Amino acid sequence: MNANSQFGRLLADLWSDLQQPDVIWQIGVLACCLGIAWLFSYVVRSRQAHADPTATKAAQLGQRGFKRVAFPLSALLLVLVARPLLAQWHHVNLLSLAVPLLSSLAVIRSVFFVLRLSFSGPWLASFERTFAAFAWAVVALHITGLLPELIDLLESIGFTVGKQRLNVWMILQGIATVLATLLLALWAGGAIEARLMAAPGLDSNLRTVFARLVRAVLIVLAVLVGLPMVGIDLTTLSVFGGALGVGLGFGLQKIAANYISGFIILLDRSIRIGDLIAVGQERGQVTRITTRYTVLKGMTGVEAIVPNEVLVGSVVENESFTDTRVRISLPVQVAYSTDLDRAMAIMIEAATVQARVLADPSVKAFVIAFADSGISLEVAFWVDDPEEGSQQLRSDINLAIWRGFETAGISIPFPQREIRIIDRQ
Secondary structure: OOHHHHHHHHHHHHHHHHOOOOHHHHHHHHHHHHHHHHHHHHHHHHHHHOOOOOOOHHHHHHHHHHHHHHHHHHHHHHHHHHHHHHOOOOOOHHHHHHHHHHHHHHHHHHHHHHHHHHOOOOHHHHHHHHHHHHHHHHHHHHHHOOHHHHHHHHHHOEEEEOOEEEEHHHHHHHHHHHHHHHHHHHHHHHHHHHHHHOOOOOOHHHHHHHHHHHHHHHHHHHHHHHHHHOOOOHHHHHHOHHHHHHHHHHOOHHHHHHHHHHHHHHHHOOOOOOOEEEEOOEEEEEEEEOOOEEEEEOOOOOEEEEEHHHHHHOOOEEOOOOOOOEEEEEEEEEOOOOOHHHHHHHHHHHHHOOOOOOOOOOOEEEEEEEOOOOEEEEEEEEEOOHHHOOHHHHHHHHHHHHHHHHHHOOOOOOOOOOOOOOOOO
């Protein structure tokens, strides 16, 4: 007797049991098994909440995994123990039906525990519910004996690609297999990336490059391994190669250029995380470098997403490439009657007393030009923390210069115009 006939007989016997009064024994035993399993899982969760934070990472990982499968596994074990005991006096078809359902729940929770180790995000919870519903639907079809008929129907719907005959069931198997191998590849890539990021003697940009290259290679291998496992010949994919090449040549050329530029930036290390750069109208600190774009966080907190192609093809001002020290200058104008030595001394003193201003190179003042309304001066100083911005520092120095000029009686001129009215009468 095959498995489908056995499950069909099980459902028939279960339907017969539901019409008998003693089915209450099966329901009661199953309810007791589920209740004890729930209490056991509650105790496990409570003990983990007060677990030793100094435990090893492997021990913490094992505790988290056991918490995920504590309920279905304990319920499954209790049902397996209770079923032969109850079978001495009553039928146990309801308990036999609970075995594959609890087994599938344990498998689902185990799979998604592994996924949560590699991925995070709100989408994972909804995907877990969808996957659980799909898995239980497959189990239900298998129990009712409808799964083989559905598979036969899907196999009857086929088409030819090149020299190979494909059908819907083969394509679904290929999608499932590729998804499984992709998840495995992404998990392995995440583990390798974590090791690379923890490597002490490796540059941060090189870590990112190697991690992304490893992940890309693993994804390609997952596809190359997954499709042949279900009998899909990889040569059939060559039919789509020409169309994909045309698409990359026209519609995706900007995206491809950004990806290539991203790898160039990461490899030549001209821009790193934490650098303060300016490109075009954008200026900010580099907070993230991806293979497609780079994120600049400006002094106002606004983040600019700059395509990598722009960074490769434009002049980039990097204020912290080889030296974090930058020079800042403030223009000031005084009247022609001003004692310039006294004015320049006040300007130098106003900048020197600031904590962020470096002593070496020293603060200097210059006479820039003889303008229409006054003499243009400039005070120049150096700082080594350009990522902190310069607006507040400029304001403090300007305010100190203003107060020093007021004390010394130095006036700051403003444009004046003289209008003469000529009487021609």
